[in-house]
Amino acid sequence: DTGVSQDPRHKITKRGQNVTFRCDPISEHNRLYWYRQTLGQGPEFLTYFQNEAQLEKSRLLSDRFSAERPKGSFSTLEIQRTEQGDSAMYLCASARDPERFYEQYFGPGTRLTVT
């Protein structure tokens, strides 16, 4: 069990650029979640996958955001035309389905700074 990994750990980009983050979950976990965390706040749910299917997206996820999980393994989160308000820590978590999907294992996060 190597844990959840995220890449990159830090990303600085200029407003209007596109960015993509990657998450590698724990291998036997078929649930994968994306959260966003801003300074002084708890994580906020963005979207989640069961295997390769994206089952729900939060209203926080505007049409500039897209997430994929091809083949039910790693996941990517892309933000197009970044805005300064997108600056946050993006967290990925995975869990075993169906009985333990609240026991989520989080990665270290990708900190995005939009200048």
Place this chain on the structure above:
Amino acid sequence: GNSVTQMEGPVTLSEEAFLTINCTYTATGYPSLFWYVQYPGEGLQLLLKATKADDKGSNKGFEATYRKETTSFHLEKGSVQVSDSAVYFCALPLTDSWGKLQFGAGTQVVVTP
């Protein structure tokens, strides 16, 4: 919808002091309740959980009891160590959540030698 409110930090304590972090919730029914911890530079980790009323979750010397009468899930530790310095998050499932968690704002705990 379901929500949690937890006490603001930072909470600064001396080593071996008693720690309490208050968490109250609003929920439909009686969902499971969780405490997650985030150590500096690390990802959030599940610290403990309780799945029904009057359950006590415990781990690493921390305890929390699910109290439906007061809609609370306060986190306690009898004797903190410097290594307990972290941010602690109370959480519960979002309504109709299928695993989506609603987190509190977090409480930073600083333990000094």
